[in-house]
Amino acid sequence: MLATTSRRRPLGRTIVHVALALTVAFGTLAAAGGYWAVIKAPELVRSPLDPAVIQAARTVPRGTILDRDGEVLARNQKDANGELFRVYRGESISQVVGYASSRYGRAGLELAYDAELSGLGGDPVSDALRKFGTDPYDPKDLTLALSLELQRAAVRALGDRKGAVVMLDPRNGEVLAMASTPTYSASALADPATADRTFKALQEDEDEPLLPRATLGRYVPGSVFKIVTAIAGLGSGAVTPRTTYAEQPGAEEDGLVVDGFRIRDGHHLFTGSERLDLVGATQVSCNIWYALTGLETGGADLVEYAERLGFGEPLPFDLPTAISQVTNGSGDDPGGFVDDVELANAAYGQGETFVTPLQMALVASTVASGGELRRPRLVTAMTGERGTQTIGPHTVRRVLDGGDAAAITEAMVAAVETERGQQYTSGAKVPGVTTAGKSGTAELGGRGEPHSWFIGFAPAEAPRVAIAVLVEEAGRGAEVAAPMAGNLMELWLDSSE
Amino acid sequence: MTAASRRAPANALPRILGPIRPRPRWTEARLLALAAIALVVGSVSLRLGLEGEFGLANAAGLGIYLGALGLAHLAQVLAGRRTDQVLLPVVGLLGGISLLLMQRLPQGLVTLGEGEAALGLGDVQLVWLVLGIAVTTTIAIVVRSDAWLRRYKYTWAAVGIALLLLTFIFGADVAGQRLTLRLGPIGGQPSELLKVILVVFLAGYLSENRPLLIEQDTRLGPLRLPPLPYLAPMVAMWAIALGIVVIQRDLGAALLFFAVFLALTYAATGRLSLVVIGLVLFLAGSALMANLFEHVRDRIDIWLDPFADPLGAGYQIVQSLHAFARGGLLGTGLGNGLPMVGGRLPIPEIHTDFPLAALGEELGLVGVIAILGLYFVVIQRGLRIGASAADDFRAILATGLALIVGVQAFIIAAGNLKVLPLTGVTLPFVSYGGSSLLANAVVVGLLLALSDRGVEPPPPPSSATGWRRRIQRGSA
Numbered sequence: 020m021l022a023t024t025s026r027r028r029p030l031g032r033t034i035v036h037v038a039l040a041l042t043v044a045f046g047t048l049a050a051a052g053g054y055w056a057v058i059k060a061p062e063l064v065r066s067p068l069d070p071a072v073i074q075a076a077r078t079v080p081r082g083t084i085l086d087r088d089g090e091v092l093a094r095n096q097k098d099a100n101g102e103l104f105r106v107y108r109g110e111s112i113s114q115v116v117g118y119a120s121s122r123y124g125r126a127g128l129e130l131a132y133d134a135e136l137s138g139l140g141g142d143p144v145s146d147a148l149r150k151f152g153t154d155p156y157d158p159k160d161l162t163l164a165l166s167l168e169l170q171r172a173a174v175r176a177l178g179d180r181k182g183a184v185v186m187l188d189p190r191n192g193e194v195l196a197m198a199s200t201p202t203y204s205a206s207a208l209a210d211p212a213t214a215d216r217t218f219k220a221l222q223e224d225e226d227e228p229l230l231p232r233a234t235l236g237r238y239v240p241g242s243v244f245k246i247v248t249a250i251a252g253l254g255s256g257a258v259t260p261r262t263t264y265a266e267q268p269g270a271e272e273d274g275l276v277v278d279g280f281r282i283r284d285g286h287h288l289f290t291g292s293e294r295l296d297l298v299g300a301t302q303v304s305c306n307i308w309y310a311l312t313g314l315e316t317g318g319a320d321l322v323e324y325a326e327r328l329g330f331g332e333p334l335p336f337d338l339p340t341a342i343s344q345v346t347n348g349s350g351d352d353p354g355g356f357v358d359d360v361e362l363a364n365a366a367y368g369q370g371e372t373f374v375t376p377l378q379m380a381l382v383a384s385t386v387a388s389g390g391e392l393r394r395p396r397l398v399t400a401m402t403g404e405r406g407t408q409t410i411g412p413h414t415v416r417r418v419l420d421g422g423d424a425a426a427i428t429e430a431m432v433a434a435v436e437t438e439r440g441q442q443y444t445s446g447a448k449v450p451g452v453t454t455a456g457k458s459g460t461a462e463l464g465g466r467g468e469p470h471s472w473f474i475g476f477a478p479a480e481a482p483r484v485a486i487a488v489l490v491e492e493a494g495r496g497a498e499v500a501a502p503m504a505g506n507l508m509e510l511w512l513d514s515s516e
Numbered sequence: 517m518t519a520a521s522r523r524a525p526a527n528a529l530p531r532i533l534g535p536i537r538p539r540p541r542w543t544e545a546r547l548l549a550l551a552a553i554a555l556v557v558g559s560v561s562l563r564l565g566l567e568g569e570f571g572l573a574n575a576a577g578l579g580i581y582l583g584a585l586g587l588a589h590l591a592q593v594l595a596g597r598r599t600d601q602v603l604l605p606v607v608g609l610l611g612g613i614s615l616l617l618m619q620r621l622p623q624g625l626v627t628l629g630e631g632e633a634a635l636g637l638g639d640v641q642l643v644w645l646v647l648g649i650a651v652t653t654t655i656a657i658v659v660r661s662d663a664w665l666r667r668y669k670y671t672w673a674a675v676g677i678a679l680l681l682l683t684f685i686f687g688a689d690v691a692g693q694r695l696t697l698r699l700g701p702i703g704g705q706p707s708e709l710l711k712v713i714l715v716v717f718l719a720g721y722l723s724e725n726r727p728l729l730i731e732q733d734t735r736l737g738p739l740r741l742p743p744l745p746y747l748a749p750m751v752a753m754w755a756i757a758l759g760i761v762v763i764q765r766d767l768g769a770a771l772l773f774f775a776v777f778l779a780l781t782y783a784a785t786g787r788l789s790l791v792v793i794g795l796v797l798f799l800a801g802s803a804l805m806a807n808l809f810e811h812v813r814d815r816i817d818i819w820l821d822p823f824a825d826p827l828g829a830g831y832q833i834v835q836s837l838h839a840f841a842r843g844g845l846l847g848t849g850l851g852n853g854l855p856m857v858g859g860r861l862p863i864p865e866i867h868t869d870f871p872l873a874a875l876g877e878e879l880g881l882v883g884v885i886a887i888l889g890l891y892f893v894v895i896q897r898g899l900r901i902g903a904s905a906a907d908d909f910r911a912i913l914a915t916g917l918a919l920i921v922g923v924q925a926f927i928i929a930a931g932n933l934k935v936l937p938l939t940g941v942t943l944p945f946v947s948y949g950g951s952s953l954l955a956n957a958v959v960v961g962l963l964l965a966l967s968d969r970g971v972e973p974p975p976p977p978s979s980a981t982g983w984r985r986r987i988q989r990g991s992a
Binding site for chain 2: 032036037038040042047049052055056057059060062063066070071074
């Protein structure tokens with residue numbers, strides 16, 4: 020340390036320190052400016068809260084929405100006062116396209132693509148260029164992968180039951196149909212003359228017609244979840260397609276006891292003392308084989324493979340999706356399971372497992388595509404005055420290798436094509452086409468009828484369509500969902516080629 | 517004995533006017549010409565944006581403003597003082613940007629007078645701006661001695677506290693804050709003037725006691741502090757800052773006072789321990805306030821997550837961020853931004869609290885950084901005047917004046933950008949408001965007067981001056 024007197028330094032040094040502090044402070048401001056004006060800007064300027072978005076909505080015609088064949092799904096019309104409002108092509112598309120109402124906001128694609136439809140969105144370059152033009156708005160027309168014909172057929176098939184159908188093209192992730200019932204009249208909501216009455220009635224409806232069940236409904240999956248367990252078991256190497264369990268045939272009569280909990284099966288009559296492997300267990304939907312496979316795989320790998328399929332976070336999709344889960348993660352066992360009982364139950368789709376129909380369609384589609392998860396796509400192109408921007412297929416990740424996918428396909432084909440399997444999947448077969456699938460009967464713990472499920476794809480050797488059908492509280496999967504899926508896949512395969 | 521008290525002959529009253537020897541100020545003239553070109557181009561761009569026609573948005577207003585700047589320049593040339601030549605053009609450009617912005621906003625935001633003679637927002641701001649230029653120029657020319665400031669520091673402190681008390685007792689409540697004092701027809705916000713008085717007092721106090729504060733130690737655990745009695749002003753400042761929060765509900769002014777106080781104390785003493793203690797006091801005070809007062813807690817909650825309630829409590833700040841986002845990199849262009857919904861501007865109180873957001877939308881990130889850069893130039897000039905000043909009092913005073921502008925600009929810009937909780941201080945030279953403009957005009961005027969190296973012989977130096985010569989040589 021210096022002598023006392025020399026500690027009295029001139030002021031200049033400390034002033035430089037003050038200047039440095041202010042430099043840092045102003046640098047922070049510039050960085051914050053960059054964060055909001057550049058990094059966060061694309062999100063903020065598309066928000067429905069942005070005054071520019073609100074202003075545009077009142078004055079600029081929105082872009083039209085077309086299906087894959089060019090059928091107009093949403094267009095504009097002028098009311099008596101010259102203000103614009105939206106008209107939609109029937110009720111079947113309401114859960115996908117949504118509505119744009121001057122009073123009740125937006126929903127569905129009308130919400131998700133609000134900025135593009137009202138002409139505000141775009142890539143940063145065209146945004147920058149637009150500022151030099153005279154008309155700041157460039158509304159985009161959206162072209163969807165959806166087929167209006169197939170969508171209508173799916174809604175008609177569900178009829179007055181509550182449920183959802185999701186149909187994907189496994190080769191490129193295109194969403195061919197995404198039906199949710201009950202549905203509603205989006206046109207009546209968008210028309211100022213009927214909006215109030217319609218909205219009030221919809222809000223009071225106990226069947227929640229405004230809920231897009233395909234993307235936001237979360238359901239117990241039952242046996243359709245076994246395909247996820249098979250993916251995790253084979254993918255992690257815990258089991259092979261030839262794996263059998265010594266305890267399985269013996270336990271068929273009285274059930275398999277896991278930590279005091281008894282897992283039962285109903286196929287003893289057909290299989291007797293047969294030791295089942297992947298194909299055999301999938302054919303008759305053997306709970307015990309799948310419970311044992313789940314235990315063999317372990318909670319950590321089961322959850323990890325489910326997450327590779329899209330569980331655990333919102334799906335990468337045009338519309339918001341609910342999060343599908345294998346377990347609610349409250350336990351301390353690997354993967355978040357409470358104990359082996361929960362893990363064993365989850366392995367055949369009971370327990371704390373909840374899924375969206377879209378997620379299960381992705382499971383089927385992933386097996387169909389040889390193990391690759393493809394991003395589901397509703398919007399395939401956006402057309403504005405400066406040309407068309409296509410949104411191409413995107414492989415999110417490889418979930419499992421082609422050999423394992425082929426083994427699971429073989430098991431799913433057996434479940435639909437063989438006589439033994441058809442007791443569980445009656446009507447799912449598309450005539451003349453090798454069909455793969457898995458039904459599910461999701462028990463709701465004593466409350467009413469189980470949910471009826473089916474997931475599958477066809478043709479098995481070169482899949483062009485994957486499907487998930489869910490019908491709420493409709494009984495066994497074989498009776499309701501499976502024939503519906505068969506008919507819809509047939510309709511699509513016939514009409515598309 | 518310090519410098520201030522050694523001199524102080526009875527006849528050291530301010531010399532009002534010296535002999536007139538005109539001296540050209542070419543740097544200032546060139547910079548002013550650049551600022552004028554920028555403002556004329558801006559005005560044309562604004563007219564194009566608003567009306568799609570070529571011409572000046574408000575030729576008379578801009579003409580009067582540029583004329584006033586030109587007169588200020590001429591007056592200084594005639595006065596012949598060797599004062600800083602960068603401050604006036606930079607502050608003039610900021611003021612011009614303010615004028616264009618206020619002409620561009622709906623004129624009904626502020627009206628003065630009635631009927632045909634009523635003045636709108638742009639006109640009122642023009643009046644204040646021209647008055648501000650007059651104040652700056654007058655101080656820059658007339659003030660040739662700082663004795664009246666340094667000799668009566670406790671008087672100034674008393675005036676400041678009296679202003680604060682008067683505001684508390686007689687002030688009018690506006691939007692939950694008691695900031696405005698009315699005397700007959702004239703109203704104003706005393707805290708704007710208070711910040712100048714504070715810096716004058718601190719400069720007097722710190723320069724007088726600097727030797728003591730630096731050289732004597734009191735040990736308090738691991739900390740080495742100045743003698744405890746000399747910490748009293750720090751505690752007093754802390755109390756005043758808290759008082760402003762409690763009484764006036766003015767978080768911004770409290771933050772500004774305390775930050776300027778800490779920075780000045782550090783500049784004068786070089787003791788980091790004081791800054792540390794100050795920050796601890798600040799955090800303790802903030803925690804106390806947040807626990808005691810709902811409005812403080814609300815401000816902090818809104819700051820942490822304005823998007824939690826984008827249509828209610830967080831509305832203002834969320835809309836400000838949207839404005840920056842709409843501006844993007846290059847901005848929408850003057851007159852093309854700020855979409856009105858239902859006849860209302862997107863951001864409430866845009867002309868006083870959010871001019872930076874408005875400019876950020878229309879001028880883009882490039883414009884925001886340029887404006888921040890202008891403030892940085894003001895700070896840099898101010899600190900340089902401080903570093904090359906002839907004695908401690910002037911050095912601390914100039915540093916403090918620069919800090920007032922810099923810290924205040926930082927606080928409100930940070931509030932607009934969600935870097936700090938939003939507080940209602942003005943953006944110096946840009947926000948609408950007479951008190952703010954005039955107080956900052958006084959600041960610039962004093963800085964100009966302090967920068968004069970040609971007139972008043974400095975008081976006998978109280979420490980070695982070699983470093984000052986070095987800096988002067990380096991900066992010349």
